[in-house]
Amino acid sequence: MADQPCIIGKNITIRGNLTGAEDLVVEGRIEGTVTLSHHLTVQSSGIVAADLEVEDLTVNGSVQGEIRASRSVSITADAKVVGNIRAPRIIIEDGARFKGRVEMDVALPAGLSK
Amino acid sequence: MANTIIGSSIVIDGEISGEEDLVVQGTVKGKIVLKQNLLVENSGVVEADIQTANVTISGQVTGNIVAGERVELRTDGRMVGDIKAPRILIADGASFKGNVDMDV
Amino acid sequence: MEKNKTMSSQATVIGAQTHVKGNLEGDEDLHVVGRIDGNISLTKSLVVDPSGIVVADVQVAKAVVSGTVVGNITATDLVHITEQGRVVGDLHAPRVILVDGASFRGNVEMGDMEAPRVAGAERVVTPKVARPAPASGSPSGPKAAPAEKPSPAKSAPRPAPPPKRVVEAPRGSAATSAKLTPATLEKRAEAAAQAVAARRKDPPTKKPDLPPAPAGKAVDEAGERAGTFSSLRPPRPPTTAGKKTKVRRK
Numbered sequence: 001m002a003d004q005p006c007i008i009g010k011n012i013t014i015r016g017n018l019t020g021a022e023d024l025v026v027e028g029r030i031e032g033t034v035t036l037s038h039h040l041t042v043q044s045s046g047i048v049a050a051d052l053e054v055e056d057l058t059v060n061g062s063v064q065g066e067i068r069a070s071r072s073v074s075i076t077a078d079a080k081v082v083g084n085i086r087a088p089r090i091i092i093e094d095g096a097r098f099k100g101r102v103e104m105d106v107a108l109p110a111g112l113s114k
Numbered sequence: 115m116a117n118t119i120i121g122s123s124i125v126i127d128g129e130i131s132g133e134e135d136l137v138v139q140g141t142v143k144g145k146i147v148l149k150q151n152l153l154v155e156n157s158g159v160v161e162a163d164i165q166t167a168n169v170t171i172s173g174q175v176t177g178n179i180v181a182g183e184r185v186e187l188r189t190d191g192r193m194v195g196d197i198k199a200p201r202i203l204i205a206d207g208a209s210f211k212g213n214v215d216m217d218v
Numbered sequence: 219m220e221k222n223k224t225m226s227s228q229a230t231v232i233g234a235q236t237h238v239k240g241n242l243e244g245d246e247d248l249h250v251v252g253r254i255d256g257n258i259s260l261t262k263s264l265v266v267d268p269s270g271i272v273v274a275d276v277q278v279a280k281a282v283v284s285g286t287v288v289g290n291i292t293a294t295d296l297v298h299i300t301e302q303g304r305v306v307g308d309l310h311a312p313r314v315i316l317v318d319g320a321s322f323r324g325n326v327e328m329g330d331m332e333a334p335r336v337a338g339a340e341r342v343v344t345p346k347v348a349r350p351a352p353a354s355g356s357p358s359g360p361k362a363a364p365a366e367k368p369s370p371a372k373s374a375p376r377p378a379p380p381p382k383r384v385v386e387a388p389r390g391s392a393a394t395s396a397k398l399t400p401a402t403l404e405k406r407a408e409a410a411a412q413a414v415a416a417r418r419k420d421p422p423t424k425k426p427d428l429p430p431a432p433a434g435k436a437v438d439e440a441g442e443r444a445g446t447f448s449s450l451r452p453p454r455p456p457t458t459a460g461k462k463t464k465v466r467r468k
Binding site for chain 3 (some may be wrong): 117118119120121122123124125126127129131133134135136140157163167216
Binding site (some may be wrong): 047072080082089090092093094095096097098099100101102103104105106107108109112 | 321
């Protein structure tokens with residue numbers, strides 16, 4: 001078991017399908033797809049052009065792609081995200097740049113439906 | 115005590131219904147149906163049929179009023195329309211044009 | 219006598235037991251504790267209380283939603299959905315804040331946002347252009363390219379990385395592939411294959427929109443049908459079996 005998460009360094013570019021069962025921190029570039037059963041963090045230098053399927057996602061950098069998280073997605077103030085997000089919890093901080101669709105289950109009061 | 119206040123720069127085109135007091139300082143066009151009191155303040159302009167318990171008018175109302183308790187037209191109040199209410203009070207200085215029906 | 223106070227100290231309050239149906243516009247803050255159905259247009263802020271329900275398209279400077287909004291919100295300054303807020307509709311605002319616990323479903327548009335640049339990765343980044351049946355046998359499948367960018371949202375159901383380029387290359391002879399080197403082509407074929415593999419692992423929830431099968435005309439020389447699902451597979455070596463490939467198609 002790694003003591004610290006796996007880090008993809010700033011000067012590394014990965015193209016392809018990436019899967020993992022531990023936390024992953026991206027400071028470099030990923031293109032392709034990422035499937036992770038843990039927490040993916042895209043740091044401010046990170047650029048991810050990939051479809052993501054993760055448990056938790058924290059974006060401090062750039063992400064473009066379809067995002068599916070089983071737990072939460074957090075887009076912080078420096079982040080830039082283009083793509084659709086489906087997750088039970090989504091946090092967008094003031095200053096974040098985001099374009100795309102958000103799909104969460106929204107419990108509407110009785111009588112309303114959309 | 116009013117819980118709903120329509121501010122002076124607000125224009126509502128539609129229906130307002132409710133079970134609490136309403137204060138109109140802006141403009142309402144359409145219809146007002148309340149269980150409680152309507153207060154049209156000086157700046158208020160109402161072009162609507164009104165159905166409520168009490169109406170107090172210090173502004174302008176164009177439309178018919180059916181009140182369960184009372185209609186009061188204050189000094190600055192101007193009204194064009196019919197009033198049907200068991201009690202009516204028209205203050206000195208108010209202007210009013212319309213029919214009055216106090217039959218209850 | 220200034221009736222219309224621009225700096226009105228009190229906001230307009232729609233009380234908890236009040237229901238407004240219609241259009242509302244104004245130059246002051248609006249605080250909704252009750253319900254509004256219709257359209258709201260304000261030069262200031264809309265605040266929706268936890269008990270507030272707004273079923274309306276909203277145009278405001280700022281919106282702070284702690285209640286329910288069903289409708290599109292266009293804000294010139296900011297949309298803030300708090301922990302108890304629930305919004306179904308599109309958001310158009312330069313700033314959007316979604317607090318942990320908020321519920322939201324819809325599109326978010328913040329103004330001009332281009333896709334982040336990834337060197338050499340345009341195959342993934344470039345949004346897919348809609349590919350209707352390239353009827354009348356037009357040899358060039360690709361439409362005027364990445365200039366038109368549909369949102370990446372649409373890329374999910376579409377075939378993977380720009381197959382249009384893939385199709386272009388094997389056409390006829392290698393001589394025509396002046397634009398692409400074999401190496402690039404190979405890389406892209408690989409990417410396409412991986413995308414397929416990924417999709418097989420995780421099939422998209424929506425079925426891809428298959429363009430209607432063009433009636434036999436769009437088979438270019440390579441035997442590839444431009445713009446159909448078959449372009450997901452790595453390009454086959456050019457064959458003359460135009461007719462045979464038709465049979466496969468449903």
